[in-house]
Amino acid sequence: MVHQKGKDWQDGVKSDEAEFAEEADSLWRITLGPLIWALHFVASYGTTAAWCAKVATAFEPVPGLRIGLAVLTVAALAGIVWVGWRAWRQWDFTEDWDYVNKEGENEDRHEFLGHAAFLLAIVSFVGVVYVAMPVLLIESCR
Amino acid sequence: MSAISGDPNDIRRMSGREIADARAPEGPYPPTDEMLAEPMDPEVSRAQAERLRAAWKTPQGWRYWSAVNNSEVGLWYVLTAFFFMLCAGLLALAMRVQLAVPDNDVLSADRFNQFFTMHGTAMMFLFAVPLFEAISILILPAFMGARDMPFPRLSAYGFWCFLIGSVFVMGSLLFNAAPKAGWFMYPPLATQDLGIGSDIWLLGLSFIEVASIAAAVELIVGTLKCRPPGMRVNLMPLYAWYVLVVGGMIVFAFPPLIAGDLLFELERSFDWPFFDPERGGDPLLWQHLFWIFGHPEVYIIFLPSIAIAAMIVPTAAQRPIVGYSWIVLSAVGTGFLSFGLWVHHMFTTGLPALSLGFFSAASEAVVIPTGIQIFAFVATLMVGRVTMSLPMLWIAGALAIFTAGGLTGVMVAIASFDFQVHDTYFIVAHLHYTLFGGMVLPVIGGVYYFYPFIRKKQMSERMGRWAFWLIFTGFNITFLPMHLTGLLGMPRRVFTYPTGLGWDWLNMVSSVGAFVIAAGFAVFTWDLLRPKGHQPPPPRNPWRAGTLEWSHNIPEEAWGSRSIPYVDSRYPLWQQEKIVERMDAGRYYLGDAEEGLRETLVTSVIDARPVYVARVTGPAWITHLAAGFTGAAFIIPTFHIYWPAVVAGAFAVACIIYWLWTSTARIPETEKKDVGLGLTLATYVAGPKAVGWWGMWITMLADSTAFAGLVFGVFYYWTSNTAFPPPGADFAEPWLMAGGAVAMVASWAAVLGAREINRRGRTDIARMALVAAPVLAGLGVAGMVAALWLPDLDPTSHVYPAMMWVLVVWTVAHTIAGVVMQCYCLAGTIFGKIDPAHDADLWNTCLFWHFLCLTAIITALVTGLLPRVL
Amino acid sequence: MTSWRVTRPGIFAPCLLLLLLPACDGPQSALAPAGREAELLADLFWIMLAGAVVLWLAINGLMFYVTRINVGHMPRRLAEGIIIGGGIVFPVIVLAALLGYGLTLMPLTRVPGDGLRIRVTGEQWWWRVEYWPEGAEAPVVAANEVRLPSGRRTDIELAAHEVIHSFWIPALGGKTDMFPGRDTLMTLEPLTPGVYRGQCAEFCGESHALMAFQAVVLPEEEFADWLEAEAAPARPPSGPLEAAGQEVFLAQGCGACHTVRGTPATGAVGPDLTHVGSRLTIGAGTLPPTAEALANWIAHPGTIKPGVEMPSYDELAPDDLAALAAWLEGLE
Secondary structure, eight states: OOOOOOTTOTTOOOOHHHHHHHHHHHHHHHHHHHHHHHHHHHHHHHHHHHHHHHTOOTTSBOHHHHHHHHHHHHHHHHHHHHHHHHHHHHHTHHHHOOOOOOSSSHHHHHHHHHHHHHHHHHHHHHHHHHHHHHHHHOOBOO | OOGGGGOHHHHHTSOHHHHHHHTSOBSOOSOOHHHHHSOOOHHHHHHHHHHHHHHTOOOOGGGGGGOOOHHHHHHHHHHHHHHHHHHHHHHHHHHHHHHSSTTOOSSOHHHHHHHHHHHHHIIIIIIIHHHHHHHHHHHHHHHTTOSSOSOHHHHHHHHHHHHHHHHHHHHGGGGTOOOOSTTTTOTTHHHHOOSSHHHHHHHHHHHHHHHHHHHHHHHHHHHHHOOOTTOOTTTSOHHHHHHHHHHHHHHHHHHHHHHHHHHHHHHHHHOOOTTOGGGTOOHHHHHHHHHHHHHHHHHHHHHHHHHHHHHHHHHHHTSOOSOHHHHHHHHHHHHHHGGGOGGGGSGGGOOOHHHHHHHHHHHHHTHHHHHHHHHHHHHHHHHSOOOOOHHHHHHHHHHHHHHHHHHHHHHHTSHHHHHHHTTBHHHHHHHHHHHIIIIIHHHHHHHHHHHHHHHSSOOOHHHHHHHHHHHHHHHHHHHHHHHHHHHTTOBSSOSOOOSSSSOHHHHHHHHHHHHHHHHHHHHHHHHHHSOOTTSOOOOSSTTOOOSGGGGOOSSOOTTSOSSBOOOOSSSHHHHSTTHHHHHHHTOSBTOOOTTSOOEEEEEOTTTOOEEEEEEOOOOOSHHHHHHHHHHHHHHGGGGTOOHHHHHHHHHHHHHHHHHHHHHSSOOOSSSEEEEETTEEEESOOOGGGSHHHHHHHHHHHHHHHHHHHHHHHHHHHHHHSSSSSOTTOOOOOHHHHHHHHHHHHHHHHHHHHHHHHHHTTOHHHHHHHHHHHHHHHHHHHHHHHHHHHTTTOOTTTOHHHHHHHHHHHHHHHHHHHHHHHHHHHHHHHHTTSOBTTBOHHHHHHHHHHHHHHHHHHHHHIIIIIHHHHO | OOTTOOOOOOTTOGGGTSTTHHHHOOTTOTTSOOBHHHHHHHHHHHHHHHHHHHHHHHHHHHHHIIIIIOOSOOOHHHHHHHHHIIIIIHHHHHHHHHHHHHHHHHHHTTOOOSSOEEEEEEETTEEEEEEEOTTOSSOEEEESEEEEETTSOEEEEEEESSSOEEEOOTTTOOOEEEBBTBOEEEEEOBOSOEEEEEEOOSOOSTTGGGOEEEEEEEOHHHHHHHHHHHHSOOOOOSSHHHHHHHHHHHHTTGGGTOBOTTSSOBOOSSOOOTTGGGSSOBTTTTBOSOHHHHHHHHHOHHHHSTTOSSOOOTTSOHHHHHHHHHHHHHOO
């Protein structure tokens, strides 16, 4: 009943769980940027649909809705900036100037995930800004 | 081999923790250079190869059709999809003949409408999406040095389902009974259609969609769990990244359409008024559900083809891709953003300007990741030394066409401009530019590129160039003028038009161009199918590519890869010396099949560390039977006959149970085995380590998305109706509903308890829990049904009771599946398929019940509580 | 039909410069705008087209350059600059500008109307049209033709019977869908008097292709005169042939589906025919309004427009048919 773990098994026996535990933060970060975009999008669309159907009349301006969505936008952008900053740190670009991360090592995998998360944060940021533009430029539900 | 493997009873006496430890891999990993450099004894290697060949032998003669190996199923799948593309293309030609001159009467209005409906339907559902799955099944394992997909019989089942469904849908044209309300099937036109066309569309395609989701699940699990050791996420071939993203998109995009199909068919068959405005329904809900599917669908088609480009471009440039992370970002980003675009198909439905603005903005935002993708290709070509090979020519042509389609896409994403061009020939031009450039041309390039890998022969360079120039020029002659035709006011889907509107010459030019495209396809098809027996075998790596599929064997071997390599680079054939030589010698993992079983290596999700050896299924006929009965269950209701369909469905379930029982999660004869390079791995695992558990998890994500679609429907009706529920409407019995939900939760607890108790060795108590669980589930659904039945909520009277019923019906149907699983596990514990150490089925059943429990609670809340507070 | 319409001169009328000059014109062309909305959108199109052409040439020129002309290795830093500059920085700015432009246009195409309201209901496959001048209690009912005063902004209320349609006059503005059970709203401000063609843009069944109409833009006073005439009942038969025709109409039960105001025919299933003779087309933009075409239509509606609900009257005696057609043609 003795089973010996191989001594050469470099980082010890790692299962999916252990791996996920190690990269849990990065995996969150990767999805968090787009997820904030998605939540902001759904909230904007859903609130507008309900507001225009139940509260507003055709040509009347809807300042309440627009201010609310503007606040939401600022919050979403702040969230994305935070995610992007953490991802930038993880990518660790300025330390080794490595943006290719093509080696089969833990560090490269870790920094790759950071790089991808950082880039996704940029795209998500742009996405949120775009989606907020109608709130800025359109006054009524019509 | 380890100490425990001798006696399988050892492991049954262990605790859960001990079992996990006992099944942990043992031995050195990763392999050192010295280990890899050690030569193989040629005699041993030859004997190993013999055993492998025997285990993976493709059945001969008529039994060939029982094959389930990815190389056979994938090939049939590709050819079937290609055949339907040609059919749909012929329909397009017929339409172009009709439209060549004004007031033409080659086709009657009715036939024209069937033709354009089937052209769109076939191109989308019988060609584009299945082709992605077909190509991926065919080549993905090779990209990852894997032997096969994780669930080969599921691929085969999916293929046979697809074949039956698509022959049925396409065949309806021959009986002049094809669907004719457009590939988008908008109600009320489609719901009011008198023939069986709409039913054929709904049921036939639902069937195919289910098969598509099955394939997507398999592809995702394959990408996550069947990579070669060492291929971490940052080393995956880009194709695999795209498969992952697209698989994920299918899992979230198709289910809303299935939910919509369900509502639609309930209206057609049982008069539940989901889309009937007279009884509170709303035809716009269908449009939402359809396009929540329909727009991601566009990217589901586009991304895999761009993935093929991402494999060809580095080969053409003879250097690794520039901006690997950028491309991954763009694939993931596109995947997300594509779910925020659906209303741009509904810009003219009179929604509030603000709402349109959001979708306009998201539609522009999605251009950015797509642009990054294209510029990453350009950058790679800049840095490398480009050989304009035939595949690269197709890719370059594709980019030229796709960028034009992308730029018109930027235009139509501006909502106010779309007010003009929506539903005109401008859109016809735009979408064909994106789909030819984004799908058809890259795929043909891919066919030229991968042909030596697939058939071990080469296609003709000369004919390939002819085909390219014919299709490329013909395409532009056909579709470039259509932009103007649309701006001059010609709407889509018209079977004729009067003269004098400035459309005549434009249509004539388009029709001529269509025949030039057809000529190109004729050349391509001939080149693809012509006999090539006399040809000498091509070089093993004809394009000097860097990825693993080019380690394939010539002449062909069915084993996929002689041994599964250790990978620590993105382009192993360029960057890892002697890798092919060592693979061939069987130096790496799983170079043997001592037990004569088909095996593949399962690795961890992020870093691809070896986890266990999965025994995969071999040739079978049960999949054909299961597909046949499933097909009957979907096809018979088309004719509004229901009981035989239910019987067929029951037979289908019986076949699937037989198949699962006899060939999945079987207790192995040895607990661990030596897989080579000193590494010993388990042969059985349960729970999150197992591929089956991942398959269930992803399937349930898809299933829950469909359910979410139905819940969205409830909220949608609340916003679109002035009063929802209508004044004076009855409510569900709250206590019965709550009681039902509690019983469902108890059933869930029982099955979860059974798993835990079984792990602790108390099989008898586990069995009792598994007897109690179905009883509780039965009580649960009885309570929920009674809660609606007693107050007499008539689903045909108004959309509110119909919506309540559909949620409960959904829960009941899932509970039936859940009970079948519970009984399966009960039988497993009795007949020795499940014991304390081998409980994968119980884990999977529990996972299903987690989702079902949540579904039941939400159903109870939405039907029992929500209507009272709205 | 398009005789006295003037193509609007403007900075974005490169149509005039291109060989496309005749190609952009046409009674149903979005590129020959005659209304405020259509003008805004045509301008938008020309700007976007110019940008798109430049960008297409730039991207594909670059592609051609790196694959055909300078195939050798180029510096990696330059390539990465291309990804960041071409893939992110440039598109983010350009798209933001375009999006802003597009979004500011949207309210301009949805300005409320200033008096007249027209309610159009999509039928399979024709248009029921009701004019509601400001303060009117009952509408003036017509069919298959929309007349609009130029220089005024008219509210157009859209509905549908049974299936979805889409109301579209490209020369005047964008389209809006028509739904059963849900009203949608659009407004149009025609600028140039003339006759334009509109057509259903949402697939609506077998004869979707044959669901068109004429949009007649009249100077404001002419429009007022026309509306007054349209509100009047049908003129009495002008001769014995016409009188016989009216009798055939009533005897055949046409009045069960059609209204001709001033006669006992008050059906509401099919188009109102009170002034059918003054319309520019019959059969919803399908045939000219001649007695010959009317006779043809009455005898074989299903051949001309497949799937149409109107039964065919091919068993009518030729004389009766001719009389009926003559009477209808005279209903100006």
